[in-house]
Amino acid sequence: MGDSGYFGTGQKPPAAPADCPVDHGFSPFADGYVADPYGELARRRRETPVFHAPDLGYLVLTRMSDVAEVFKRDDVFASENVQEPVTPVCAAAAARLAVNDFNPVPVLSNRAEPGHGRIRRHVQNGFSGRRMRLLEPVIRRRAETLVDAMLAAGPPGEFSAAVGHALPGETIYRLVGFPEADDPMLMDWSRDRLAFTWGRADEAAQVAIADSMVAYWRYCVGHVARRRDEPADDLTSELLAVHADDPSALTPEEITSVLYGLSFAGHEIVSYLLANALICLLTRREEWAALIAEPDRIPATVEEVLRFDSPQTSWRRVAREDTEIAGTRVLAGTRIFLSLAGANHDEAEFDAPETFDMGRENARAHISFGRGVHFCLGNRLATMEAVILLETLTARAPTLALSPDRPLTYVPNFTLRGPAELWLTW
Numbered sequence: 001m002g003d004s005g006y007f008g009t010g011q012k013p014p015a016a017p018a019d020c021p022v023d024h025g026f027s028p029f030a031d032g033y034v035a036d037p038y039g040e041l042a043r044r045r046r047e048t049p050v051f052h053a054p055d056l057g058y059l060v061l062t063r064m065s066d067v068a069e070v071f072k073r074d075d076v077f078a079s080e081n082v083q084e085p086v087t088p089v090c091a092a093a094a095a096r097l098a099v100n101d102f103n104p105v106p107v108l109s110n111r112a113e114p115g116h117g118r119i120r121r122h123v124q125n126g127f128s129g130r131r132m133r134l135l136e137p138v139i140r141r142r143a144e145t146l147v148d149a150m151l152a153a154g155p156p157g158e159f160s161a162a163v164g165h166a167l168p169g170e171t172i173y174r175l176v177g178f179p180e181a182d183d184p185m186l187m188d189w190s191r192d193r194l195a196f197t198w199g200r201a202d203e204a205a206q207v208a209i210a211d212s213m214v215a216y217w218r219y220c221v222g223h224v225a226r227r228r229d230e231p232a233d234d235l236t237s238e239l240l241a242v243h244a245d246d247p248s249a250l251t252p253e254e255i256t257s258v259l260y261g262l263s264f265a266g267h268e269i270v271s272y273l274l275a276n277a278l279i280c281l282l283t284r285r286e287e288w289a290a291l292i293a294e295p296d297r298i299p300a301t302v303e304e305v306l307r308f309d310s311p312q313t314s315w316r317r318v319a320r321e322d323t324e325i326a327g328t329r330v331l332a333g334t335r336i337f338l339s340l341a342g343a344n345h346d347e348a349e350f351d352a353p354e355t356f357d358m359g360r361e362n363a364r365a366h367i368s369f370g371r372g373v374h375f376c377l378g379n380r381l382a383t384m385e386a387v388i389l390l391e392t393l394t395a396r397a398p399t400l401a402l403s404p405d406r407p408l409t410y411v412p413n414f415t416l417r418g419p420a421e422l423w424l425t426w
């Protein structure tokens, strides 16, 4: 499996310097944090905004200024650990991944410069303004079809199964050119990888998921081989054309790794954004009514959802050298937990941060898509999907409400935040 960036180095991070605040209690898997991370993060921002969580193995940053600074100093804070499983991979699962042909290479989120910039330049053409304008009517038609099918089935309906997974999953799979017939299998693999990377999969689950990760990877290899023989109008064929023009611009392994990464990055997190947007709005009837009356407020509202209840609450970095952040010494090898949720609710940045305010002027200053050289490539696509979904639902289902007898529960996860299910009535 080599130096894929997907399994961790196995190296232990250095202990916290003696002068650094230490907090043994912090865990994104704790029940209270999973249910609602914001109260705890507000207290930590006030009391110890920068602290070591030795049981977790990370230095935790909760303020916007510190999180933004780490993203900006990419020469000092490397992103090579962002795809490492947070739960150590057991020996049996590692053995399943040790097959010779499972060899993804770091390409975007976990790749250092200069390779990262070289690869990103080509991949970002797939997310251009022109491409987004072409995709817009396609996503809209699909959103309408999925929503109509959910409504026709009658209430109550489980949103994530009916619409939330399908819309972003199908969108990214068509963009890279995966055939429609494979959608259910790809969505299952994607759910598995999420649990393997940022969840708490036990040993038996890890072994089963390791097999599905190998199958997912082989599927991407097969797709690239097919497109080399039969190019089509999709991103895979565009990347292969770059390779054909100049083999040193992108290797076939890099193209396969891009597909393996993008098809995962574009799905589950967006389904959480769609669900979180509905939770924000359907628990605030006045805001929902305001959007029905004035749908042109939907794009600004999506930015506030991304700030107020982001589907991504954290991201990671590792210090390449001894340095300092906010006056705290940081030793080389220290792993850093960037609390995007903490930064998005920082009172130094946002007035009344715990209030959901559709008219907030600086909502776009949220940091849910990161900052700097690794800034999320799919930000426009994700935002557009959420805008289209809300436009569709406000127009077609104005009486939409959360099912009163189905309490929300959140999936325990180190990085993503979204409900396990979202039951709706209308």
Ligand code: HEM
Binding pocket: 071, 079, 108, 109, 110, 120, 172, 262, 265, 266, 267, 269, 270, 273, 310, 311, 312, 315, 367, 368, 369, 370, 371, 372, 373, 374, 375, 376, 377, 378, 379, 381, 382
């Ligand atoms: C609401 C949905 C999404 C959120 C909150 C989100 C968030 C993020 C964050 C925080 C980063 C890391 C930025 C950094 O390290 O500085 C990132 C990177 C990335 N995201 Fe997203 N993302 C979303 C949707 C998408 C979608 C739909 C796609 C693709 C279809 C995508 C593709 C990527 C890629 C390829 C990177 C790595 C870029 C690079 O390293 O150059 N994301 N995203």
